[in-house]
Amino acid sequence: MxxxxxxxxxxxxxxxxxREQDKYEAYxxxxxxxxxxxxxxxxxxxxxxxxxxxxxxxxxxxxKIAELAQADKILAAFLSLLVExxxxxxxxxxxxxxxxxxxxxxxxxxxxVVSAVELDADxxxxxxxTLEKITGNRVILETEVDSSIIGxxxxxVGDLVLDGSIKTQLNGLKESIKGRD
Numbered sequence: 001m002x003x004x005x006x007x008x009x010x011x012x013x014x015x016x017x018x019r020e021q022d023k024y025e026a027y028x029x030x031x032x033x034x035x036x037x038x039x040x041x042x043x044x045x046x047x048x049x050x051x052x053x054x055x056x057x058x059x060x061x062x063x064k065i066a067e068l069a070q071a072d073k074i075l076a077a078f079l080s081l082l083v084e085x086x087x088x089x090x091x092x093x094x095x096x097x098x099x100x101x102x103x104x105x106x107x108x109x110x111x112x113v114v115s116a117v118e119l120d121a122d123x124x125x126x127x128x129x130t131l132e133k134i135t136g137n138r139v140i141l142e143t144e145v146d147s148s149i150i151g152x153x154x155x156x157v158g159d160l161v162l163d164g165s166i167k168t169q170l171n172g173l174k175e176s177i178k179g180r181d
Contacts, residue, residue: 003090003093004093004097006087006090006093007090007093007094007096007097010078010087010094010097011095011097011098011100011101012101013078014027014031014075014078014094014098015027015098015101015102015105017074017078018074019105021074023072023074024101024102024105026072027074027075028095028102030069030071030075031091031094031098032095032098032099033069034069034079034091034095035091035092035096037065038091038092044061044065045089045091047061048061048062048083048088048089048091049086049088049089055083055084058088059080059083059084062079062080062082062083062088063076063079063080065079066079066080079091082094106138107136108137108138108139108140109135109137109138109139109140109157109158110139110140110141110142110157111131111139111140111141111142111155111156111157111158112141112142112143112155112156113127113141113143113144113153113156114143114144114145114146114149114153114154114155114156114165115143115144115145115146115149115152115153115154116146116147116149116150116151116152116165116166117145117147118143118145119143119153124141127141127153127155128141131155131157131160134157134160135157135158135160137157139157149165149166149167149168150166150167150170151165151166152164152165152166152168152169153165154168
């Protein structure tokens, strides 16, 4: 939990600086690329956080990463600060929080659709259009198949949950019948 709070604070600071300079999208792309580098090569992340390596060596590694990401002075200083404050390990979390902020700025919401069977593209497009109309944002959906819901769909976008699953309807009917007794 604490890592998420820290990551959000760092992301918010970088996002604010990026918005002032109209570079928040570039910062987001660079952070995402560096986070992907952490994922692909865990030894890089280890080299940046391992206290056995001197701070100067960790700074040099981050400086090289910043050069490869074509970071400007602000982003390079931000990345250097992460190493200095022993926060380089949460860079993937910062990148994730930054993506949320950029999406919010651009009016994009992320959601999910759970269905009992695989949905065809036309139906998924209709669901997406309906959710966009309800939320007023562009919606990017992830799909999941869960046969335990029996039928129907469960759509989630942010705090909005639309549960039209047969399992929920049957549970509601069961509770209604119990209430009569």
